[in-house]
Amino acid sequence: MLREILQVGSPVLRQKCAPVTRFDGELCELLDDMRETLEKADGAGLAAPQVGVPIRAVIVSVEEGFFEFINPVFVWQKGEQYGAEGCLSVRGKAGKVRRPSKVKIVFRDRNGDKYSLVARDFFARAICHELDHLDGILYTDKADEIRDAED
Amino acid sequence: MNAFLDAYRVLSRVLKEGARLKLALSELPAGEHGLTVKLVYSALEHEGYLSLCLKTFAKKTPPASVRIILKIALSAMLFADMPRPVSVNEAVELCKTVGKGSAAGFVNAFLRAFDESKVAVPEGLEGLAVESNFPLFAVEEIAARYGARARDILLAKSSGVSVRFVRGMERYLGLPHKDTPFERVKIFANFTRDGGFSRGDYTFQSIGSVAVCSVVEPCARLLDACAAPGGKSVLLAEKCGQVVACDVHAHRVRLIESYARRMGAENIRIEEGDSARFEPAFDCAFDGVLCDVPCSGLGTVAENPDLPQNKTKESVAALGKLQTAILENCSRYVRPGGLLYYATCSILEEENDGIVRAHLEAHPEFSAEAADCPLPHEKTRYGLQFLPDTAFGAGFYVSKMRRSE
Numbered sequence: 073m074l075r076e077i078l079q080v081g082s083p084v085l086r087q088k089c090a091p092v093t094r095f096d097g098e099l100c101e102l103l104d105d106m107r108e109t110l111e112k113a114d115g116a117g118l119a120a121p122q123v124g125v126p127i128r129a130v131i132v133s134v135e136e137g138f139f140e141f142i143n144p145v146f147v148w149q150k151g152e153q154y155g156a157e158g159c160l161s162v163r164g165k166a167g168k169v170r171r172p173s174k175v176k177i178v179f180r181d182r183n184g185d186k187y188s189l190v191a192r193d194f195f196a197r198a199i200c201h202e203l204d205h206l207d208g209i210l211y212t213d214k215a216d217e218i219r220d221a222e223d
Numbered sequence: 224m225n226a227f228l229d230a231y232r233v234l235s236r237v238l239k240e241g242a243r244l245k246l247a248l249s250e251l252p253a254g255e256h257g258l259t260v261k262l263v264y265s266a267l268e269h270e271g272y273l274s275l276c277l278k279t280f281a282k283k284t285p286p287a288s289v290r291i292i293l294k295i296a297l298s299a300m301l302f303a304d305m306p307r308p309v310s311v312n313e314a315v316e317l318c319k320t321v322g323k324g325s326a327a328g329f330v331n332a333f334l335r336a337f338d339e340s341k342v343a344v345p346e347g348l349e350g351l352a353v354e355s356n357f358p359l360f361a362v363e364e365i366a367a368r369y370g371a372r373a374r375d376i377l378l379a380k381s382s383g384v385s386v387r388f389v390r391g392m393e394r395y396l397g398l399p400h401k402d403t404p405f406e407r408v409k410i411f412a413n414f415t416r417d418g419g420f421s422r423g424d425y426t427f428q429s430i431g432s433v434a435v436c437s438v439v440e441p442c443a444r445l446l447d448a449c450a451a452p453g454g455k456s457v458l459l460a461e462k463c464g465q466v467v468a469c470d471v472h473a474h475r476v477r478l479i480e481s482y483a484r485r486m487g488a489e490n491i492r493i494e495e496g497d498s499a500r501f502e503p504a505f506d507c508a509f510d511g512v513l514c515d516v517p518c519s520g521l522g523t524v525a526e527n528p529d530l531p532q533n534k535t536k537e538s539v540a541a542l543g544k545l546q547t548a549i550l551e552n553c554s555r556y557v558r559p560g561g562l563l564y565y566a567t568c569s570i571l572e573e574e575n576d577g578i579v580r581a582h583l584e585a586h587p588e589f590s591a592e593a594a595d596c597p598l599p600h601e602k603t604r605y606g607l608q609f610l611p612d613t614a615f616g617a618g619f620y621v622s623k624m625r626r627s628e
Contacts, residue, residue: 136397139399176396179399181399181412185412186401187399187400187401187412188399188400188401188402189396189397189398189399189400190393190396190397191397192397195397
């Protein structure tokens, strides 16, 4: 089921999200809905608070594949990259943000099993952007140049 | 869809003919086998529970092939979310396809009447045996030794695919994985073999196997007495001058050859021979001897759900004779002052400390040495016991003994 993507100004987007404690059918349903919503919006990632659920769950869809990260935490962040970013909750804008070029995270999957993963370049950027959402941070807080997006 | 038929073929090979699951699966015609694999694994993982379901709802025990058909249909309903009418239909069709048309009516009636809420799982250890699919004698032993932890040990799930890297590991770390205490061993949720495999960039090796190798001390000349398929020999060749890899079966010796070639290990000499029979040329000829003996495999049930089939106290005792014979014979190959290692992929005391104790009592020239390993383990009297709940699903054992000068 498609869910509504909240826009900047909504208080849920500014909240520190709670860790997921129950890996149950409700979580699966949320993740499935988020995926459907992300595909429809043609985005690279979506965090649960963006659809109004303040829990620590994000999905990322990049060249490397489709990923679900529950309770994700950085193990380390290395290097630096500088580039354009947008957000489904900040429609019509784009900005340039400095991010690490390589990150390692630990996370759980929807069954609650614990994994880690190393991401680089755009994948790393997408992860940083989505994880910021879980602490109520939007890329516009960090970008040094925000413009109207061209499309 | 012929997943039911394929599952029937595989389960018949395993349950009626005693074939190993992985072999039976490899005999399927090429194609997409997702549902077949799901049905076969859940039928075997829940074999105890499904047998109980059959007992509850069938007045008389049906013939073996009908039991298999019912277990497949129940697996589909209970563990693969297949709607009951679809599963009933497939099962009835399967009866006809495999020449059991006369049972179609019974299968139909059984599956329609089946009511999971009426299946009473027994209490206590018997219930744990049903749930975990371990034979009752094994459940009793583990419960006696580990108390409440027995449940976690016996119900531990597979952690995924264990991959040991030689080079190029960085390329694969973008896939979800678990870090292990061994820097070059990662466990992946999913891992698809690519060109790196044939180049020898990595190999699929159980973390338990890597842990056993970590206990072996570097030395000039090592004998791996039960070496096939060669995973340990190849890893040990990295830290030993020369490894002599021995196995009793000719076709398994060829597995070692291709493994060593793929991984580019050149200091391995491969020999076909029975490690339970004395080879004069090996007398006192090695600094270290590893006896990774044939065993019940009950430490790897999470990976191999077919293993508990036909495992009885008697079959374990029979294996014990072979384990003792190999250890006894191979201990003569250790030079004075050298090291003897005994390893299994079992969690049963009688295959582990039990065999080592008897050896030490009969051979005062050997004494157990302290060993350590970064993979979580329990220290037993004579060795290290890795347990599935804390060691990424691996229930392995290794003991280290020194021969006096």
